[in-house]
Structure formats: structure tokens, C-alpha cells
Amino acid sequence: MRIYELGEGTPEVAVVGAVHGDEPCGPRAIERFLADDPDVERPVKLVVANEEALDAGVRYLDEDLNRAFPGDPNADTHEGRLAHDLVRELRGKTVLSLHSTQSYAEPFALVDGIDAVTRAICPHLPMEYVVETGQFAVGRLIDHAHTIEVECGLQRSDEAATNAYWIVRAFLAATGVLPAPIEGDVEPPLSLHRRDETEVTVFRLLDQIPKDPAEDYRVFVDNFQRVAPGDPVAAADGEAYNAENEFYPVLLSAHGYEDVFGYAADRIGTLA
Known part of the structure; x- marks a missing residue:
């Protein structure tokens, strides 16, 4: 685990990658941000977590880290x-954890539940969707920090x-580590601008979509x-899985x- 700290004092904000x-x-994204040599208005901790798996180019060495929390020193x-x-390292901090997926090209957020911090931060991030994981947070970092x-x-x-780089900057601006963007600042790519700049749509995970060998x-x-009831959703060796009820797919990929x-998720509202 590689750790960087910027600013004076004990950080209450952190960013985690890998x-x-x-x-x-x-x-x-963390390395690019550090190369900017940013002036911070409050301290922040930046962590590259699973260096060994990163160096090996694999998801994990022994078990999925994002299913292993809270962990055990022995x-x-x-x-x-x-x-x-x-x-x-993250106890008592507001944390941004950076991931990528095979299922969706645009950024979206996952949280344990919608609370005051989620409401304060997520509308300022360049993404359209937030997913409440609920029961599916077990073993994940979002269940323990x-x-x-x-x-x-x-x-x-x-x-x-x-x-990821622009999401880091937006998160750190929303948490007061960086000054709020002002007119004339460098803008993120157009692809990161939300279609609706006033609202973020919230979904809640309901169930897993099974996948046979x-x-x-x-x-x-x-x-x-x-997805409407009866719609074909996916197939394994030509055997189709059809929707029994209306739902919205999340993290769906082959x-x-x-x-x-x-x-499968439900659409539950918006954050302004």
C-alpha cells in the first residue's frame, strides 16, 4: 500500500485507487493529480491500495479485496x-474509491445508502447516476468506511x-480540499458533463441476475x-433469461x- 499526504494536519478526506x-x-489519476503539485486548502490522504495486484496486472492475488473488508491482521x-x-488508514474519513468496469463507459457512483454526505457530494461529481447498494455492500469498502x-x-x-482524474478534482472541490472551480478554469472533457446539470438519478439494487456456466x-x-416484464435480458449458450418484473440493469455485462x-435495480428518485 502506497500512501501520500498533502496539506498540514490530519486528513479527514481520502482518495483510494487500485x-x-x-x-x-x-x-x-492519483499520479496525475500529484504531478499537478496542487495547493490544498485542507489536508488529504491519497492511497494506492493493492500494489502487488496492480504490479501483476490481476484483480487480486488471493481474494477480492472489495469483498474482504473489514479484514483481519492475521x-x-x-x-x-x-x-x-x-x-x-481510512477510519473517520470521507473517501472516494476509484474503480472501472466492463459494463458501462460513463462514470457512476455506488454508495451504501443515501445520507447527508452523499447528498452534499454526488451532485457535484460529473456523473448522472448514483446506486444505493444496501444488502450488496457486505464485504465492500463502502460498508466499513x-x-x-x-x-x-x-x-x-x-x-x-x-x-478518474476529473472525478478526483471534483470530489476534492466538493469536500473543500481544493477551491471551488471558477470561470476560466480548465474544464473536464465534454463527455463528463451531465445531460441534466441539476439532478442525479438514484437507483437501489434489488437482486443479482444469475449466470449459469x-x-x-x-x-x-x-x-x-x-427493462419491461418479459424482455430478454441475457443468454448463456443460447438459453435466454427473460425479465419477470420491471427493473433497471446495473453493472450488467457478459x-x-x-x-x-x-x-437488477429500482429507480427511486433524484439528488438535486
């Missing part, structure tokens, strides 16, 4: 011990790294777009997870 070693957008696995150390987890774009893409997987619907296609 929870998964095959998602380099976070470390790239765990048999590298990630189990790392989870304990990372929770200790006050964390906004952001999927920054497609895994290993330059676009995800660029998105097969050679060929396909998905037929788009993430965050309504190969993102071993045993599920993704999640």
Missing part, C-alpha cells in the same frame, strides 16, 4: 490483511483514467435503461463477473 489490481485508472490472505490495514465508490469507465481504458454469454439490454450477469 482496490482491484486490474483497474489502473485510480493510480493513474488473515491467511494478502487481501485479508490489506483490508484491515486500509480500513485503519464512509465511501463514495465510483466506476470511472471501461476497464484499462485511457478514458477511464481521464475520467456456459461457453458463450450475451446481454441484450443497456445499463440504467428500463464477462464482468463469474457467476452473475450483474444486478
Whole structure:
């Protein structure tokens, strides 16, 4: 685990990258931000978490770090011990955790639940959607630290790294680490501007979409777009899964997870 601190005093804000070693957008964003040599208005901690998995180019060495929290200092696995150390480093802080995905090219956030911090920060981030994970937060960092987890774009893409950098800056401005952007500041790419600048749509995860062992997987619907009852959702070796009820797909992809296609969610409202 590699740790940087900027500013004077004890940080109450943190940014974490490389929870998964095959998602380099976070470390790239942190390194780009540090290269800016920014003047900060309050202290901040920046963490590159699973350096060993990052160097190996794999998601994890022994177990998924984002299912291992709160961890154990005497765990048999590298990630189990790392989870304990990372929770200790982040205790009492408001955290941005940077990720990427195989399912969706645009950034969106995941939180344990909608609270005052989520309401204060997420509308200032360059993304359209926030997902409340609820029961599916077990073992994840968002269940053990006050964390906004952001999927920054497609895994290993330059676009995800660029998105992550601008999300870091927006998060740090929203938490008072950086001054608020003023007219004439360098703007993020147009792709990061929300279509509706006044609202962020909120979804809540309801269930997992099962995925049977097969050679060929396909998905037929788009993430965050309504699926009607009876619509074909995905297929494993030609055997289709059809929707029983209306839902909105989240993190849905053919190969993102071993045993599920993704999640079914409900659209529950907006954050202004």
C-alpha cells in the first residue's frame, strides 16, 4: 500500500485507487493529480491500495479485496490483511474509491445508502447516476468506511483514467480540499458533463441476475435503461433469461463477473 499526504494536519478526506489490481485508472489519476503539485486548502490522504495486484496486472492475488473488508491482521490472505490495514488508514474519513468496469463507459457512483454526505457530494461529481447498494455492500469498502465508490469507465481504458482524474478534482472541490472551480478554469472533457446539470438519478439494487456456466454469454439490454416484464435480458449458450418484473440493469455485462450477469435495480428518485 502506497500512501501520500498533502496539506498540514490530519486528513479527514481520502482518495483510494487500485482496490482491484486490474483497474489502473485510480493510480493513474492519483499520479496525475500529484504531478499537478496542487495547493490544498485542507489536508488529504491519497492511497494506492493493492500494489502487488496492480504490479501483476490481476484483480487480486488471493481474494477480492472489495469483498474482504473489514479484514483481519492475521488473515491467511494478502487481501485479508490489506483490508484491515486500509480500513485503519481510512477510519473517520470521507473517501472516494476509484474503480472501472466492463459494463458501462460513463462514470457512476455506488454508495451504501443515501445520507447527508452523499447528498452534499454526488451532485457535484460529473456523473448522472448514483446506486444505493444496501444488502450488496457486505464485504465492500463502502460498508466499513464512509465511501463514495465510483466506476470511472471501461476497464484499462485511457478514458477511464481521464475520467478518474476529473472525478478526483471534483470530489476534492466538493469536500473543500481544493477551491471551488471558477470561470476560466480548465474544464473536464465534454463527455463528463451531465445531460441534466441539476439532478442525479438514484437507483437501489434489488437482486443479482444469475449466470449459469456456459461457453458463450450475451446481454441484450443497456445499463440504467428500463427493462419491461418479459424482455430478454441475457443468454448463456443460447438459453435466454427473460425479465419477470420491471427493473433497471446495473453493472450488467457478459464477462464482468463469474457467476452473475450483474444486478437488477429500482429507480427511486433524484439528488438535486
